[in-house]
Amino acid sequence: MIKIAMYWGAGCGGCDVSLLGLHEKILDLLNEAEIVFWPCAMDFKYEDLEKMEDKSIDVAFYNGGIRTEENEEIAKLLRKKAKILVAYGSCATEGCVIGLANLYDKKDIFETVYLKNETTKNDEKIVPKEETDDLKLPEFLPYLKTLEQVVEVDASIPGCPPPMPVLEDALNALLQGKTKFGKEVALCDECPRKDTKPDKIEISRFYRWHEKEDNGDCFLAQNMICMGPATRAGCGGECISANIPCTGCMGPVPKVRNQGTSMLSAIASLIGEEIDEETEKEIINSIEDFAGTFYKFSTAKLLPEGRLKDES
Amino acid sequence: MSFEPKIVAFLCNWCAYAGADMAGTSRLKYPANVVPIRVMCSGRIDAEFIIDAFEKGADGVFIGGCHPGDCHYVSGNYRARRRVEMVKKLLSQMGVNEKRLRIEWVSATEGKKFATVIEEFVDEIKKLGPSPWRK
Numbered sequence: 125m126i127k128i129a130m131y132w133g134a135g136c137g138g139c140d141v142s143l144l145g146l147h148e149k150i151l152d153l154l155n156e157a158e159i160v161f162w163p164c165a166m167d168f169k170y171e172d173l174e175k176m177e178d179k180s181i182d183v184a185f186y187n188g189g190i191r192t193e194e195n196e197e198i199a200k201l202l203r204k205k206a207k208i209l210v211a212y213g214s215c216a217t218e219g220c221v222i223g224l225a226n227l228y229d230k231k232d233i234f235e236t237v238y239l240k241n242e243t244t245k246n247d248e249k250i251v252p253k254e255e256t257d258d259l260k261l262p263e264f265l266p267y268l269k270t271l272e273q274v275v276e277v278d279a280s281i282p283g284c285p286p287p288m289p290v291l292e293d294a295l296n297a298l299l300q301g302k303t304k305f306g307k308e309v310a311l312c313d314e315c316p317r318k319d320t321k322p323d324k325i326e327i328s329r330f331y332r333w334h335e336k337e338d339n340g341d342c343f344l345a346q347n348m349i350c351m352g353p354a355t356r357a358g359c360g361g362e363c364i365s366a367n368i369p370c371t372g373c374m375g376p377v378p379k380v381r382n383q384g385t386s387m388l389s390a391i392a393s394l395i396g397e398e399i400d401e402e403t404e405k406e407i408i409n410s411i412e413d414f415a416g417t418f419y420k421f422s423t424a425k426l427l428p429e430g431r432l433k434d435e436s
Numbered sequence: 437m438s439f440e441p442k443i444v445a446f447l448c449n450w451c452a453y454a455g456a457d458m459a460g461t462s463r464l465k466y467p468a469n470v471v472p473i474r475v476m477c478s479g480r481i482d483a484e485f486i487i488d489a490f491e492k493g494a495d496g497v498f499i500g501g502c503h504p505g506d507c508h509y510v511s512g513n514y515r516a517r518r519r520v521e522m523v524k525k526l527l528s529q530m531g532v533n534e535k536r537l538r539i540e541w542v543s544a545t546e547g548k549k550f551a552t553v554i555e556e557f558v559d560e561i562k563k564l565g566p567s568p569w570r571k
Contacts, residue, residue, distance in 0.1 A: 227529070385483035388526065392483070392518035397511050401504075404518060414526040426487075432531035432568035 126182045126299055129161035129173075130212070131202060133195040134222060134268065135188025139213040140164040142285035143185075149292070156299055157182075173201060181205050183298050185212040185281075189219055189424065190269040194262035203275040208303060210294075211271040214284035214373050219270050219424020221284070226267050226427045227415060267430045279303035284373035284421065287359035308378050311352040311370055315361045317342050326396035330410050333369055343369040344394065349417060354380070354387035371420050384418035384426065441495035441561040445470045445554070446485065448478045450508040451543050452500025458547030466551040467558040470498065478502070478539075479512025483523050486537060490569055496536045496561040498554070503541040513541070533564055 132140055144150065144165070160181060161168045184206035190196050203209050214220035225233055238244065238251045254261050271277050281294045290306065297305035312318060320341040327347050336346065343350035343364075351372030352364070363370055376383035395407055411417055419426050447453040453474045459466060475481060478501030489497050499520060501513040517539060524534040540553045 382484045382487065384526075385487050385523075388522050389483045389519055392522050393479075393515050395518050397514060401517070405521060408518065408521050408525065411522075411525070413529075414522070415529045418526070427530060433571075434531060434533040434536075434568045435565050 133188030134191035138285040139187030187212040211280040223424030445498040451502035454544035455542035477512035478516035
């Protein structure tokens with residue numbers, strides 16, 4: 125029996141659910157594997173994990189980013205106990221949406237979440253403390269870190285959460301001890317709207333996807349930013365099938381390091397050639413949030429130490 | 437010791453690099469802070485090169501291409517201009533002063549202009565201080 129473990133770090137919980145999303149296939153998985161640690165689904169305590177022998181877990185999955193002292197501690201512990209440590213999902217791999225918090229510091233985050241948020245009613249201005257007289261909570265770290273930024277990682281399963289075909293492929297490989305899996309092409313290659321992509325795309329202004337009626341063609345041809353060209357294939361275009369452009373949760377194609385800049389370069393090349401400098405600036409300025417558009421899932425990789433501080 | 441910035445300059449083969457060459461053969465002086473990298477066209481400069489240069493310790497990145505309308509490959513310099521504009525937006529969101537990235541058009545005969553813009557740029561970066569990546 126192969127021993128597997130799953131831990132939920134700083135994340136939404138969607139990754140844990142995605143493993144259950146295997147439906148009946150999880151029973152096949154359980155024929156081959158024994159779950160030795162999965163706090164979200166079964167009753168395990170951290171001390172059970174501490175008591176295990178080093179390298180006794182065959183495959184450990186870590187989902188979610190590293191935002192608290194506790195996350196960091198378990199990441200290190202799992203690294204010690206596991207033969208293969210897998211970053212499961214976008215948060216663990218690249219930081220995901222919660223990685224966008226690296227554009228702000230700890231103080232900003234606490235103020236926004238507990239005091240300034242429009243939908244928050246907190247007249248007494250109660251902000252969580254790390255310590256009381258008899259209780260100490262794990263520290264909220266200054267920045268969100270990916271698993272790889274804390275410990276050595278053997279394999280990554282991309283996606284937010286990993287789509288079913290990607291997960292099945294990854295599990296098949298991992299249970300055989302293989303750490304290389306997944307497709308090496310961009311999403312456009314398997315896009316359901318592939319045939320509607322014209323030979324030449326010329327963008328004259330950008331639309332966000334709620335600003336324009338979708339005519340069923342390639343989103344880039346409709347002047348909507350779709351991260352497909354810079355995003356790894358594997359999901360089968362789930363979002364596209366639901367009439368929503370790709371936002372890039374699968375991360376970059378394996379041989380590309382920086383998904384955001386490659387998409388940004390591609391988008392810049394699609395702005396119509398005849399357009400003059402001034403109009404060009406207007407078109408570019410119509411993209412409001414560059415980090416959120418091109419680095420929605422990888423800001424933590426771009427800014428591991430948070431927002432940079434240029435003196436002047 | 438005063439701060440000597442490190443500047444990476446991506447220069448296109450047909451205009452800006454030839455312009456830099458012209459500055460050299462005309463014996464014009466310009467600061468030695470520049471590390472020139474010759475590329476075939478300014479349109480070859482991926483946004484990743486710029487971010488990479490900063491991550492590896494550049495205090496400023498300079499891009500030199502052909503004048504608008506003069507690109508050897510017709511429209512490469514327009515692409516470069518658009519990318520620079522977009523990367524500037526990204527840089528400012530990241531907390532980096534966008535003045536650390538500059539694009540200029542330098543033709544093969546403009547050795548003088550090359551020396552002048554490099555001098556200006558080095559001065560500007562000296563005022564800005566070391567790149568925040570280096571801290």
